[in-house]
Amino acid sequence: MTSLIPKTIELIKQVVLDPIASYNQAVLNPVSLFAGRTLLVPKCEQAIFGRQFRPITCLVSIQKIISKVYTTLLEEMIESNQLISINQYGTRKRVQASKELALINKCLINTAHHHHSSAPLRSTWIDIEKAYDSVNHQYLLDVLRSMKIPVFIVDY
Numbered sequence: 001m002t003s004l005i006p007k008t009i010e011l012i013k014q015v016v017l018d019p020i021a022s023y024n025q026a027v028l029n030p031v032s033l034f035a036g037r038t039l040l041v042p043k044c045e046q047a048i049f050g051r052q053f054r055p056i057t058c059l060v061s062i063q064k065i066i067s068k069v070y071t072t073l074l075e076e077m078i079e080s081n082q083l084i085s086i087n088q089y090g091t092r093k094r095v096q097a098s099k100e101l102a103l104i105n106k107c108l109i110n111t112a113h114h115h116h117s118s119a120p121l122r123s124t125w126i127d128i129e130k131a132y133d134s135v136n137h138q139y140l141l142d143v144l145r146s147m148k149i150p151v152f153i154v155d156y
Contacts, residue, residue, distance in 0.1 A: 035060070036057040036058060036059045036060070037057070037058050038055050038056065038057045038058075039055070039056050039057075039058070040053035040054070040055055040056075041053060041054045041055075041056055042054075066156075067156075070152075070153050070156055073150075073153065074149065074153055077149065083147060141154060
């Protein structure tokens, strides 16, 4: 186990300091790096049937670190190049749309209350759940490539 620690530290340094070289050298391609281990935890004593177990999958820690590094790189690229509209609250870092929506609702209610008009004020909020799951993943990969996102991130 102790010999694994220096190798892990070296791999993390490679990925963080030079992700493109790491990708080109196929440092990140070993299957064992991305394989998880699934354990079946019994939900009750004397568990026998599959439904009586809860599957828990543990990923390799190095994979989690690499994912975090790549996610951070991607977020910085998106922010610095303004690739996502400021109106997209759901995907923006450190933004909670609930506060903004509550303020807008309050403004609309106050406007409707103080503005006497024959036409009632109406608004509609649309929140599309699971939007990411409904988009073709090949299309998303094509969009990432067209936005000049580095290959090592797209392929990851």
